Amino acid sequence: MTLLSVRDLTVKFATRDSSVTALNRISFDLAKGERLGIVGESGAGKSITGFSLMNLLSRPGFIDNGTILFQGDDIVKMSESQMRSIRGNQMAMIFQDPMVTLNPVLTIGQQMVETLRAHRKLSQKEAEQIAIVKLREVYIPSPEDRLGQYPHELSGGMRQRIVIAIALLLDPQLIIADEPTTALDVTIQADIMELLLELCQSNKVGLILITHDLGVVSQMTERTLVMYAGKIIEAGRTREIINDPQHPYTQGLINALPQQTQPGNPLKQIPGNMPSLAAIPNGCAFNPRCEYALDHCRTTAPEIVQYAHVEVACHEVSRLHSDKSEERSA
Amino acid sequence: MLAYLVKRVFQAVAVMFVISLIGFAIQDNLGDPLRELLGQSVSEEVRQELREELGLNDSFVIQYTRFLGKALQGDLGTSYFFKEPALDVILKKLPATLELVLGATFIIVGFSVPLGVYTAIRPNTILSRIIMGLSIVGISVPVFLTAILMIYVFAVGYGWFPSFGRGDLVHVFGYWETNFATLDGWSHIFLPSLALASIMLPLFIRLIRSEMMEVLQSEYVKYARAKGIWPWRIYFVHALKNTLLPVITVGGVQIGTMVAYTILTETVFQWPGMGFMFLEAVNRVDTPLIVAYLIVVGFIFVVTNTIVDLIYGLVNPMVNLARMGA
Numbered sequence: 275m276t277l278l279s280v281r282d283l284t285v286k287f288a289t290r291d292s293s294v295t296a297l298n299r300i301s302f303d304l305a306k307g308e309r310l311g312i313v314g315e316s317g318a319g320k321s322i323t324g325f326s327l328m329n330l331l332s333r334p335g336f337i338d339n340g341t342i343l344f345q346g347d348d349i350v351k352m353s354e355s356q357m358r359s360i361r362g363n364q365m366a367m368i369f370q371d372p373m374v375t376l377n378p379v380l381t382i383g384q385q386m387v388e389t390l391r392a393h394r395k396l397s398q399k400e401a402e403q404i405a406i407v408k409l410r411e412v413y414i415p416s417p418e419d420r421l422g423q424y425p426h427e428l429s430g431g432m433r434q435r436i437v438i439a440i441a442l443l444l445d446p447q448l449i450i451a452d453e454p455t456t457a458l459d460v461t462i463q464a465d466i467m468e469l470l471l472e473l474c475q476s477n478k479v480g481l482i483l484i485t486h487d488l489g490v491v492s493q494m495t496e497r498t499l500v501m502y503a504g505k506i507i508e509a510g511r512t513r514e515i516i517n518d519p520q521h522p523y524t525q526g527l528i529n530a531l532p533q534q535t536q537p538g539n540p541l542k543q544i545p546g547n548m549p550s551l552a553a554i555p556n557g558c559a560f561n562p563r564c565e566y567a568l569d570h571c572r573t574t575a576p577e578i579v580q581y582a583h584v585e586v587a588c589h590e591v592s593r594l595h596s597d598k599s600e601e602r603s604a
Numbered sequence: 605m606l607a608y609l610v611k612r613v614f615q616a617v618a619v620m621f622v623i624s625l626i627g628f629a630i631q632d633n634l635g636d637p638l639r640e641l642l643g644q645s646v647s648e649e650v651r652q653e654l655r656e657e658l659g660l661n662d663s664f665v666i667q668y669t670r671f672l673g674k675a676l677q678g679d680l681g682t683s684y685f686f687k688e689p690a691l692d693v694i695l696k697k698l699p700a701t702l703e704l705v706l707g708a709t710f711i712i713v714g715f716s717v718p719l720g721v722y723t724a725i726r727p728n729t730i731l732s733r734i735i736m737g738l739s740i741v742g743i744s745v746p747v748f749l750t751a752i753l754m755i756y757v758f759a760v761g762y763g764w765f766p767s768f769g770r771g772d773l774v775h776v777f778g779y780w781e782t783n784f785a786t787l788d789g790w791s792h793i794f795l796p797s798l799a800l801a802s803i804m805l806p807l808f809i810r811l812i813r814s815e816m817m818e819v820l821q822s823e824y825v826k827y828a829r830a831k832g833i834w835p836w837r838i839y840f841v842h843a844l845k846n847t848l849l850p851v852i853t854v855g856g857v858q859i860g861t862m863v864a865y866t867i868l869t870e871t872v873f874q875w876p877g878m879g880f881m882f883l884e885a886v887n888r889v890d891t892p893l894i895v896a897y898l899i900v901v902g903f904i905f906v907v908t909n910t911i912v913d914l915i916y917g918l919v920n921p922m923v924n925l926a927r928m929g930a
């Protein structure tokens with residue numbers, strides 16, 4: 275059953291005299307309980323996508339076009355108060371840096387209880403009981419004592435566990451996690467991811483995981499979207515995308531993974547940078563960095579089409595594919 | 605907590621020490637106490653005798669130590685004009701001034717928070733623009749001009765408020781008689797308080813507005829929205845608390861400064877407080893009274909700042925008072 279269905283989502287940023295396009299006709303679906311990864315370099319539009327789903331774009335960003343059907347209702351058309359009743363309730367978000375997401379002057383208990391009471395008629399006591407149960411689920415030791423503590427009294431990993439507990443408070447259908455471990459110590463990143471995976475599976479919660487890290491995506495998600503300059507350029511089952519990437523950009527991302535490099539050799543980075551929104555190249559946005567680019571790549575933008583096991587937006591995908599097969603048979 | 609308290613009190617004492625030194629230096633250099641005491645027509649021998657007797661020929665250090673010792677016992681000298689201990693003269697005038705400052709503080713707190721919050725969350729409405737425009741005017745017009753204008757319009761023109769004095773007072777205890785117990789008292793204190801608040805109020809509105817706007821951009825406010833918290837709760841619980849933390853520090857200092865501004869306001873409204881008294885003392889070259897005034901105002905300033913710091917430590921969960929003392 276489809277939980278979320280995004281069609282032609284276009285997001286723009288108003289500039290002084292016109293606007294720039296941050297998301298260009300994004301479409302994807304998410305089934306109930308499904309876990310989806312969104313990957314791409316910095317500036318690809320991953321976070322903008324996440325915030326759009328919550329209808330939480332801050333000025334000057336705005337949804338210019340498209341629909342976001344969540345359980346059949348269009349979020350784009352919802353009033354602010356309808357949207358408020360969904361946020362934190364049926365759709366929860368985990369932010370990147372737990373050091374700055376929790377309010378420094380409110381206790382953990384206050385921040386948990388207010389979330390529950392924003393959506394359900396509960397007494398203070400009842401809300402605290404639920405909060406304690408959820409803290410226990412994320413393996414916070416002595417959860418009763420945490421309620422009275424302030425965020426600065428807890429470590430980063432502990433705070434992110436609390437943010438995860440808050441996300442689960444109202445048993446949402448969907449959690450959007452925007453780089454939930456990037457700000458954390460490397461030694462605990464894997465623990466947090468494992469926890470998130472375990473909880474999503476056991477509670478049958480859908481997950482949209484935004485990350486730079488293809489390794490994390492392969493471990494956490496069933497399907498993956500690869501974004502570049504505000505567009506989806508490849509989408510499909512995570513396994514297929516990791517094992518047999520079709521788009522030259524996705525291939526570049528995978529070749530750049532440390533595991534793909536022989537020890538001692540330098541990492542194979544994709545040359546060049548993601549373009550800024552104001553200067554997206556004509557044709558395929560990736561063409562200046564692409565070793566396969568031909569003339570038509572510089573003039574016409576490719577549509578996303580089914581190819582092999584995935585969907586991909588590349589004119590030259592078949593040529594690339596045959597090159598690769600030759601390589602393999604050789 | 606105790607260590608922090610001790611440290612803070614120690615700092616306060618150090619500041620008071622410097623103020624007393626300045627006060628003494630003024631006393632030493634301003635006017636001739638003999639002339640005030642004896643007049644012009646006394647022979648040189650008598651003068652010298654009295655100089656010796658009063659210890660005016662002693663070294664600076666000895667004279668200062670004597671001054672400090674007396675000051676610590678509450679003896680700040682005797683007013684030439686009132687022929688009374690200077691501290692007593694001031695303490696009699698102090699309640700009037702403090703009530704004026706209190707009235708102005710009420711006005712500032714009562715208006716700056718709602719107006720600052722409103723202009724921060726609705727920055728583009730016409731009302732916000734009007735408030736911001738007026739605040740610029742308020743900051744740039746000097747207090748005495750505001751005060752005179754107010755008297756001209758509301759006291760002389762419309763006759764809504766009396767233009768001078770304190771009106772009917774009710775005795776509380778000691779030297780303290782209050783304006784806040786009768787309607788007449790309220791009507792007398794209203795205009796002077798408003799005049800005194802006229803500089804600080806716009807400053808506070810702007811300060812709260814800019815702090816609040818910054819806080820509203822923060823991650824934790826965005827996160828609160830993502831949790832589906834009601835907007836009013838985001839504004840008044842999540843954002844306002846973080847906004848007011850830095851405002852408290854600045855605010856405390858400003859309220860101390862306001863005691864000094866009372867000189868102008870009290871003079872224009874002939875408010876019988878210590879600011880009015882100070883100006884008269886300057887006219888009469890009543891040196892002990894001038895010095896005593898400086899020391900008392902310095903004392904008030906130091907005490908308010910210390911209290912504000914302590915309050916800040918108490919309301920800000922991130923300041924651990926126990927640790928700061930170490």
Ligand SMILES: Nc1ncnc2c1ncn2[C@@H]1O[C@H](COP(=O)(O)OP(=O)(O)OP(=O)(O)O)[C@@H](O)[C@H]1O
Nearest residue numbers: 287296315316317318319320321322323333334551
């Ligand atoms: N307020 C804004 N005004 C103009 N452009 C913006 C604004 N916020 C974001 N952008 C632009 O939108 C694009 C997409 O931003 P987004 O934050 O979604 O990137 P991202 O893929 O999440 O990158 P990262 O991995 O660095 O988080 C970027 O080019 C960014 O510069």
Ligand SMILES: [Mg+2]
Nearest residue numbers: 320321322452
């Ligand atoms: Mg991002």
